[in-house]
Every structure is written in C-alpha cells, then in structure tokens.
Amino acid sequence: MDRNSRxxxxxxxxxxxxxxxxxxxxxxxxxxxxxxxxxxxxxDVLLRAYPELDRLATLESPRxxxxxxxxxxxxxxxxxxxxxxFLAAGDALDTDLCACEQPGLEELAxxxxxxxxxxxxxxxxxxxxxxxxxxxxxxxxxxxxxxxxGLSRNAISVxxxxxxxxxxxxxxxxxxxxxxxxxxxx
Numbered sequence: 395m396d397r398n399s400r401x402x403x404x405x406x407x408x409x410x411x412x413x414x415x416x417x418x419x420x421x422x423x424x425x426x427x428x429x430x431x432x433x434x435x436x437x438d439v440l441l442r443a444y445p446e447l448d449r450l451a452t453l454e455s456p457r458x459x460x461x462x463x464x465x466x467x468x469x470x471x472x473x474x475x476x477x478x479x480f481l482a483a484g485d486a487l488d489t490d491l492c493a494c495e496q497p498g499l500e501e502l503a504x505x506x507x508x509x510x511x512x513x514x515x516x517x518x519x520x521x522x523x524x525x526x527x528x529x530x531x532x533x534x535x536x537x538x539x540x541x542x543x544g545l546s547r548n549a550i551s552v553x554x555x556x557x558x559x560x561x562x563x564x565x566x567x568x569x570x571x572x573x574x575x576x577x578x579x580x
Contacts, residue, residue, distance in 0.1 A: 403447060410450050411440060414457045421461055424528030425468050427516060435471075439464045461534075462542045465525055472521030515564035523557035530554055 418439060422432035442463055443450060450456045529539055539550045
C-alpha cells in the first residue's frame with residue numbers, strides 16, 4: 395500500500411469514527427469508571443475497527459457496531475482478568491468522575507459518601523451487570539442495548555432488573571459506609 399493510499403484510508407477512517415468518538419468515550423467511562431481504562435478501551439475499539447474500514451463505510455450508522463465491539467472487548471477483558479490470579483494495579487476506581495456546579499459543603503460530603511459507597515459495591519456486581527447498568531444510565535435504549543449485547547430485549551430487561559436489585563442490596567448492606575457515618579458523627 396503506497397503512502398497516498400494509507401493517508402486516504404486514515405482520512406476516511408477518521409471521517410467515519412470522529413462523530414462517534416464522544417459517545418464511545420462516554421460509554422467506556424461508564425463501563426470502566428476510570429478515565430485511563432476508558433481511554434484504553436476506546437483505543438482497543440479503534441484498533442479493531444480500523445481493519446474493518448470497508449465494513450464501517452457501508453453502515454448507515456457505525457455507532458451501534460462500534461459500541462457492540464466496545465461492549466464485547468469490555469466483557470472479554472473481564473473474563474481474562476477473572477482468570478488471572480490477581481488484580482492489576484490500575485484496576486482501582488476513579489472516584490473523581492462526578493462534578494457538581496458549586497455545591498455546598500454538605501452536598502459535597504453527601505456526594506462523596508455516595509460515590510465511595512457506590513465505588514465499594516460497584517465491583518461486586520458482575521461485569522455484565524456493570525456494563526448493562528452503565529450503558530443504560532448513559533441513556534441507551536433497550537433496543538440499542540439489544541444491538542450492542544446480542545441479547546433479546548426481554549433478557550436485557552430481566553438482567554437490568556436483577557442488576558438494579560443487586561446494586562440496591564449491596565448498597566443497603568454496605569456496612570463499611572455505615573461505620574464511616576458513625577465515626578463521623580461520633
């Protein structure tokens with residue numbers, strides 16, 4: 395492949411992917427809850443998408459295809475890590491993801507406690523539950539989740555319900571958070 399051909403391929407790829415980049419990054423951030431991991435996930439998606447340029451060029455909207463690839467990479471990575479005997483050092487949650495418009499001290503403290511509690515229990519959900527909750531919270535419809543995950547709409551609804559119920563139970567039963575509140579008040 396000559397230099398001009400490579401440049402035109404790169405330009406074509408950028409034209410297709412650039413409009414979808416923010417959606418990919420937001421979804422990756424919701425999935426991973428870490429800026430660095432989200433950037434890595436988007437990069438992995440783009441690396442897998444580049445050889446599929448001809449396929450991407452034929453799609454009316456490549457976002458669904460890209461998000462499905464992203465979801466599958468995310469789940470595959472979890473499976474790989476689940477088989478590993480240890481967690482990588484970079485697997486800690488980034489708890490600075492939420493920002494508020496000039497909140498008061500009490501609101502800041504409440505928000506910090508909620509983020510800490512969610513951060514503690516989030517990883518207790520299985521990877522698929524986290525993925526579905528994150529994508530749904532990002533605003534993706536059941537039809538879009540059906541496209542990304544390859545599951546039926548009913549299966550997605552059931553899994554979302556179970557994930558929400560499990561998350562609520564985990565938060566409700568988070569004794570670490572209750573201990574911190576007692577220490578702060580006492």
